[in-house]
Amino acid sequence: MPPLLVGRSSHPPALPDDGALRAAARAAEAAFLAEMLRFAGLGQARAALGGGAGEEQLSGTLARAQAEVLAEAGGIGLAQVIFEALQGPGGRDDAARSG
Template identity: 55%
Template sequence: MQTSLQPVPDRQDPLRKAAQQLEATFLAEMLKSAGLGESRESFGGGSGEDQFSTFLVRAQAEQMAQAGGIGLAESLYNSMKEAQND
């Protein structure tokens, strides 16, 4: 059985990092729109929960993007790489 080896993406590439950050920002906005991080009506954490919920949503979005996300980072990376080569 033959398998084709694909190059391992360079995680230190500034363009790849920028693409992942853009995807994380997009995912954070989508998670907020879906209601993640909103205060619960009963037994909520009060004002502290409201203040720090954005940090939780952002951290979750960053983890999602690092784990592969929705493919947006890869598309952005490829577009930025093409623009850089032009």
């Protein structure tokens, strides 16, 4: 069997897809916001609505849905910070130059 030759590729390294990174960052922000909304008591069952197991189970879904809407509308800016962190040091320009 011939030896496997490993060398440097003449092709630049594949850059992360901005759309996928932005979606991941937005999802992370939505998850964070959902936890904050739950912690603030938004998802707690209210006695005025009758309470019960069904209301308790759906309250978490409500907090997640509201958090996703908040994140889609721009959120608190956390998605942008996460997006830049996912791009790595220097962002896309740095990744393009290293190839």
